[in-house]
Amino acid sequence: MSEPQHPIQTTAEFLRLSDVPPEAEWFANLTNAATRRAYENALQDFMRFTGIARPEEFRTVTRAHAIAWRDDLVRRGRSGGTIRHRLAALSSLFDYLCEKNAVSHNPVKGVKRPKADSNEGRTPALGDHQARKLLDAPDGATLKAKRDRAILATLLYHALRRDELCKLTVKDFRHERRGVPHIRVSGKGGKTRYVPLHPATGGLVYDYLETAGHGEDGDGALFRPVKNNTGGGLGKAITADGVYKVVRAYSAALGFTIGVHSLRATAATNALDHQADIAKVQEWLGHANIATTRIYDHRKTRPEDSPTFKVAY
Incomplete structure (x- = not known):
């Protein structure tokens, strides 16, 4: 005879969950870490501008509030892309x-947004020659140097996003x-996508795994991290901020x-410049829309590809 099932939640806990405002539900449903950070920054800025203190106060927002916030962002010198986002x-x-x-x-519907400056990305x-220098920059045989060389190569040869690199497990590198x-x-x-190594x-x-010693820890x-292990953090993944600091330094x-x-922009641009098929590059980058991939395609701007040099009399 099976044991009687006891509810995991108490009645009080259940009622508290039923009272969660939809504004909080919306944010909780943002599963992508980068999206959560960006949307949180945007909403905190809007709340500071309007004086909103509680989630329920969003329900009093009008189109006039959204327009005033947009104009304030313009006054503060925010780029068109930032304002649109x-x-x-x-x-x-x-x-x-x-x-x-x-x-x-939705009071934001119909609010005029700044036009895109062009169809070219702003990410340099x-x-x-610069990419080669960067790949060679971590010098020496220390664990940090080996890790950083592996990180830079993974980014430059495979065009991964920062969060994608942080999520990689040991066994993710052992697919065939x-x-x-x-x-x-x-x-x-x-x-999920599979990218040739x-x-x-x-x-x-x-080489990094052999020195680090966690090559058998597939999951x-x-x-x-290679230092500052005050809270047992050496077994955890490097953070997005940690990757940023590696590249920046x-x-x-x-x-x-x-x-x-x-x-990522360098890898995409390099692949396209070397005649990679743009549809394949789209799949490689994990872009949902090929228009996003075209941002990295600078072939149309190269003087040597102009019809001028195709004319012959």
């Missing part, structure tokens, strides 16, 4: 509130498809300070 975050919240019948309409891509080593990448929206990256990663984080020492996304 912040309005999109606010609009996403109100779409959810409409769905939950907490408000009757490195030249080939049709006899070719692949990396299993957990991308945006819970989508570049031989240069593979050698550096295995454990691949890239880990080495690039600054070489005289071209960049962020992590520049390495």
Whole structure:
């Protein structure tokens, strides 16, 4: 006879959960860490501007509030892309509130947003010589140098996002498809893609794992901190901020300070410049829309490809 089932939650706990406002539900449902950070920054800025202190106060927001906030962002010198993204975050919240019948309409709908400056990305891509220098920048045989070389190679040869790199486990580097080593990448929206492992990256990663000693921990984080283990953190994955600091420090020492996304832009631009098929590059990057991939395609701007040089009389 089976034992009687006892509720996991008490009645009081159940009632508290039923009282969670939909504004808090919306934020809790943002599973992507980068999206959560960006949307949280946007909503906190809006709350400071309007004086909102409690989630329920969002239901009093009107289109006039959204327009005034947009104009304030312009006055503060925020870029068109930043303003569009912040309005999109606010609009996403109100779409959810409409769905939950907490408000009757989305006050952000119809608010004019700044036009995109162009179809080209603003993230700077490195030249080939700069990329080679960056790959060689971590010098020596220390664990940190080996880890950093492996991180930079993984970013530059595989165009991973920062959060994707942080999520990698040891066994993610040990996949094989049709006899070719692949990396299993957990991308945006819970989508998984398999990217062929570049031989240069593979050698550096295995050298790092041999020195680090966690190569048999298949489910454990691949890239880990190498110091400041005050809370037992050496077994955890390197943080997104930790990856940022790695890229920032080495690039600054070489005289071209960049962020992590520049390495993704560099890889995409390099692949396209070397005649990679744009549809394949889209799949490689994990882009849902090929228009996003086209941002990295600078071939149309190269003078040598102009029809001018195709004319012959």
